Amino acid sequence: MNIKSEILKLKKEKDVLILAHNYQLPDVQDIADYVGDSLGLSRQAAKTAQKTILFCGVHFMAETAAITCPDKTVLIPDLGAGCSLADTINAEELRKWKSEHPKAITVGYVNTSAEVKAELDYCCTSSNAVNVVKSIPEDKEILFLPDMFLGSYVAKMTNRNNMFIWAGECHVHAGIRSQDVQEKLREHANAEFLVHPECSCTSSVMYDVASGDYGSRQVQILSTEGMMNHAKNSQSKEFVVATETGILYKMQKQNPDKKFIPMSENAICRYMKMITLEKVYASLQENKYQVKVPKNIADKAHLAIERMLAIS
Missing domain, CATH: 3.40.50.10800 (NadA-like)
Structure with missing residues (x-):
């Protein structure tokens, strides 16, 4: 069996949009309809007419698609494809941090869980983080999370001295x-x-x-x-x-x-590499694994994501 041909055949038969992140394995990128970064993938998911999206990326990306496309089925080939950066903060920790800065605006990187996004004022990606922060009045305190290196970069680029930055990091980029x-x-x-x-x-x-x-x-x-x-x-x-x-x-x-x-041969995300052609094929064949976000969380997270999609 030529697995690539079978995937392309199934994708057409079932009218599935396959999205793949830039960090996916080459074979997986080759069978995708669109390969891009988090912002580009989110925009593609939001505008597609297809009823099923198969997301070759990590879990928070599939969650974001499920939030922006509540009428669509969102699949991920491996539920274990997580994110070390997203794991550095949870909703309870964010609520506690917000309580210490009650007047602050919260800006969260897209590399966060749906529960965390539901606590945010703005979501952002690395491509629009600077512009998102620039859109916020200069006299407003900002809580930026969870990546401390991206946060430090944004603070420098915007000359903000009222940004508080969560001490999280991606295990790949930190190396x-x-x-x-x-x-x-x-x-x-x-x-x-x-x-x-x-x-x-x-x-x-x-x-x-x-x-x-x-x-x-x-x-x-x-x-x-x-x-x-x-x-x-x-x-x-x-x-x-x-x-x-x-x-x-x-x-x-x-x-x-x-x-x-x-720059480093060792800069390899083990979570991104969990998605393989065999898992993509199984996901298409068996409609697994569906990513769902509870409505109360999705509704709260939607505004922060919409703001992200609106700012280039």
Whole structure:
């Protein structure tokens, strides 16, 4: 059996939209109707006419689709595909934090559970986090969660001194350390450097850029989709990329004449890699596993997600 052909056949027969995150395995990306970042995937889910969405990503992404598309069936091939960053805060912890800052606006990264989203004023992704915070009056305190590296980056980019940041991190991006950056860049003297704002090296990279330590080297701090667009439009032929290694497949596919080097070969999300072609096939065949969000939670979370989708 050619499993890819069978998946494409089943997908057509059952009229299923398959979405895959940029960090998914190459084979999984190949059978998807759309491959993108969290914001792009959320927008695709929200506007599709198809009644079933199969989400090749992690659990919070499928939950977000279920919230924005309450009339659709949302499937995920493996219920165990979680997120180390989302696990760093729960709804009870957030409610306690909010009680300590009763007048603050809460801004949460999309990498959170539905229960946490139900407690938020705004949701955001790495591609629009800065603009979401800029849309909030400057005199308002902000609670930003759960990623401390993205939060620190946003605070610097918006010059906010009234942002409180939750001390959470993604196990993959936290492992991309500033002490490894210079060594890798020395090996690739002509490469542009693309950095995801969730990386633990982001603050030091910003400081080094401001100090002129990179000289004439191009350094860009971008979301995964921002990296894709920049690589397509750049005249450079070589890039060192600081994020999860799954993104390199699509980058190379879109730019066969360019070279992409991972900042860290070990930047691999074990949760993203839990989704395989065999699990996608089983999910399509048996309509498993359906992701549902209780109506009371979905209704509360919907406003924060809608605000995220409205801000580019």
